[in-house]
Amino acid sequence: MAALIALVVATPLAVAIALYITHYAPRRLAAGMGYVIDLLAAIPSVVYGFWGIASLAPALVPFYAWAADHLGFIPLFAGPASVTGRTMLTAGLVLAVMILPIISAISREVFTQAPALHREAALALGATRWEMIKMAVLPYGKSGIIGGAMLGLGRALGETLAIAIVLSASGGITFNLISNSNPSTIAANIALQFPESTGLAVNTLIASGLALFLITLAVNMLARWVVNRRADFSGAN
Amino acid sequence: MSTQMHSAPASTPLPSGRAPLRSQRQLPRFAAAGIFAAGIVVGAGLSALTGFSIALTVIYGVVLGTLAVYVVSRLVEGGRKATDRLVTSLVGTAFAIAMIPLVWLVWTVLSRGLRRLDGAFFNSSMQGIIGDGGGAYHAIMGTLIVTGITAVISVPIGLLTAIYLVEYGRGRLAKAITFFVDVMTGIPSIVAGLFAYALFVLFFGPGVRLGIMGAVALAVLMIPVVVRSCEEVLKLVSNELREASYALGVPKWRTILKVVLPTSIAGLGTGITLAIARVIGETAPLLITVGITNATNLDPFDGRMATLPVYAYYQLTQPGVPPEFAIDRAWTAALILIMLVMALNVVARLITRLFAPKTGR
Numbered sequence: 001m002a003a004l005i006a007l008v009v010a011t012p013l014a015v016a017i018a019l020y021i022t023h024y025a026p027r028r029l030a031a032g033m034g035y036v037i038d039l040l041a042a043i044p045s046v047v048y049g050f051w052g053i054a055s056l057a058p059a060l061v062p063f064y065a066w067a068a069d070h071l072g073f074i075p076l077f078a079g080p081a082s083v084t085g086r087t088m089l090t091a092g093l094v095l096a097v098m099i100l101p102i103i104s105a106i107s108r109e110v111f112t113q114a115p116a117l118h119r120e121a122a123l124a125l126g127a128t129r130w131e132m133i134k135m136a137v138l139p140y141g142k143s144g145i146i147g148g149a150m151l152g153l154g155r156a157l158g159e160t161l162a163i164a165i166v167l168s169a170s171g172g173i174t175f176n177l178i179s180n181s182n183p184s185t186i187a188a189n190i191a192l193q194f195p196e197s198t199g200l201a202v203n204t205l206i207a208s209g210l211a212l213f214l215i216t217l218a219v220n221m222l223a224r225w226v227v228n229r230r231a232d233f234s235g236a237n
Numbered sequence: 238m239s240t241q242m243h244s245a246p247a248s249t250p251l252p253s254g255r256a257p258l259r260s261q262r263q264l265p266r267f268a269a270a271g272i273f274a275a276g277i278v279v280g281a282g283l284s285a286l287t288g289f290s291i292a293l294t295v296i297y298g299v300v301l302g303t304l305a306v307y308v309v310s311r312l313v314e315g316g317r318k319a320t321d322r323l324v325t326s327l328v329g330t331a332f333a334i335a336m337i338p339l340v341w342l343v344w345t346v347l348s349r350g351l352r353r354l355d356g357a358f359f360n361s362s363m364q365g366i367i368g369d370g371g372g373a374y375h376a377i378m379g380t381l382i383v384t385g386i387t388a389v390i391s392v393p394i395g396l397l398t399a400i401y402l403v404e405y406g407r408g409r410l411a412k413a414i415t416f417f418v419d420v421m422t423g424i425p426s427i428v429a430g431l432f433a434y435a436l437f438v439l440f441f442g443p444g445v446r447l448g449i450m451g452a453v454a455l456a457v458l459m460i461p462v463v464v465r466s467c468e469e470v471l472k473l474v475s476n477e478l479r480e481a482s483y484a485l486g487v488p489k490w491r492t493i494l495k496v497v498l499p500t501s502i503a504g505l506g507t508g509i510t511l512a513i514a515r516v517i518g519e520t521a522p523l524l525i526t527v528g529i530t531n532a533t534n535l536d537p538f539d540g541r542m543a544t545l546p547v548y549a550y551y552q553l554t555q556p557g558v559p560p561e562f563a564i565d566r567a568w569t570a571a572l573i574l575i576m577l578v579m580a581l582n583v584v585a586r587l588i589t590r591l592f593a594p595k596t597g598r
Contacts, residue, residue, distance in 0.1 A: 093338075190525075
């Protein structure tokens with residue numbers, strides 16, 4: 001659930017970043033920013049968790065109150081709003097920030113690989129920059145974006161500590177994004193309960209780990225398949 | 238491009254597509270930025286009406302500015318150019334939105350972590366510490382030891398696998414290995430931790446926590462990364478070099494040792510350093526396998542060890558009373574972690590630069 005939110009938020013932003021760096025930003029700035037984004041991809045997840053609970057969650061509290069008042073008719077935003085901000089939506093946003101550098105790094109790679117001849121041909125025919133991107137770059141990079149998003153989803157699904165720190169989890173299953181009671185995620189559940197559990201409880205947790213493993217394995221295989229299919233069709237090599 | 242400065246006459250907007258070439262109008266170069274700024278000013282005014290706040294100003298301003306640019310451009314330049322400008326500002330806005338949390342994060346960690354960045358933090362462990370003081374000596378040493386063992390395990394395995402894949406591997410086996418290495422790079426870290434735990438429980442009985450377990454778990458995570466990056470680098474070595482070596486009658490193993498590896502040493506070093514940077518911040522597997530302790534334990538085969546990420550996690554989530562000292566320690570630990578990762582990244586860059594092969598190309 002949090003992974004889905006993260007994906008929905010992060011993918012368009014990441015693609016926009018990649019486009020900006022490859023096609024809009026001034027050349028010298030672009031190299032530096034690409035480097036910064038790569039650095040951010042390497043920041044440990046526990047730090048993201050810290051930031052989520054210390055900065056993002058309090059900052060979102062007024063927004064939750066507002067959403068509960070005005071958007072309460074949508075089941076996703078039904079009140080009562082959380083006063084700590086440790087909600088599913090916050091967790092999703094933290095994850096989004098986390099997978100943003102990954103997706104944008106992959107998309108950037110694909111965009112720079114788009115054949116220069118196609119781009120120049122489009123520009124020579126009088127296309128504006130956006131038309132050039134739409135006609136030459138995006139079709140070429142589409143499966144790369146999808147693959148990158150899937151890898152991001154894989155990382156978000158398996159992400160443990162950012163969730164364990166940010167989310168105040170309770171047992172029930174709800175689809176309410178902004179209240180205090182949230183369903184936990186598999187990985188966070190393992191991390192929170194493992195140090196204290198013994199005997200059969202350990203087996204339960206390992207079994208849930210197996211389920212998580214299978215899910216991410218499936219997502220990753222799908223992503224690889226999508227990315228590899230592009231290599232067959234592109235004819236660039 | 239847009240050196241001809243039309244003064245944007247308010248002629249009748251021509252239907253896009255059918256417009257004859259001569260009537261292509263262009264906005265002066267800085268008009269877009271000017272209109273955007275005007276939009277922001279109006280946005281500030283609007284938010285001042287409803288009680289001033291910076292966030293609202295920015296939101297109103299960006300929305301209004303984008304709309305204004307679009308409309309003006311549509312009137313003057315026609316639909317296609319207008320769409321281009323719209324997308325340009327959308328992409329720029331999205332980039333700005335995405336940069337906000339990233340900058341915010343770095344700033345938060347810096348400002349809160351610097352409070353406890355002193356000598357005591359590096360010199361003392363948490364043994365017998367309640368409240369103020371204390372440090373992360375034990376955790377820093379633990380992280381270095383565990384990561385070192387991980388590197389010792391996974392660098393040879395990963396490097397040799399990569400060499401096999403590039404130089405020897407043919408057919409189904411190589412394809413299967415490549416595919417599973419690819420898939421394993423995305424494995425959730427906590428699953429690797431569970432694997433190492435389950436493995437060691439077979440030998441040592443339940444409830445075991447060892448430093449070496451953590452190293453094994455991290456190695457599971459690190460090997461695919463090493464294989465992946467080394468494979469890419471080895472593939473870049475041009476075949477002509479290999480063929481020249483074969484032509485001189487050099488056996489294959491010697492070719493690999495004396496030609497392929499020296500040529501690609503820079504890339505290999507970079508890849509391995511980045512892989513280490515990636516596992517050094519992993520928390521979840523260490524939480525499960527290594528646990529946490531307050532005393533300094535430098536023996537990875539004997540009992541629990543402290544590691545920096547787990548230390549930070551526990552200091553934040555179970556601070557004790559009074560909480561603020563532990564939370565300060567947690568932030569400082571996070572800061573050190575980031576600095577370690579950044580340092581490794583810089584080292585990787587340096588390796589690339591210093592050891593780059595001197596080819597005649």
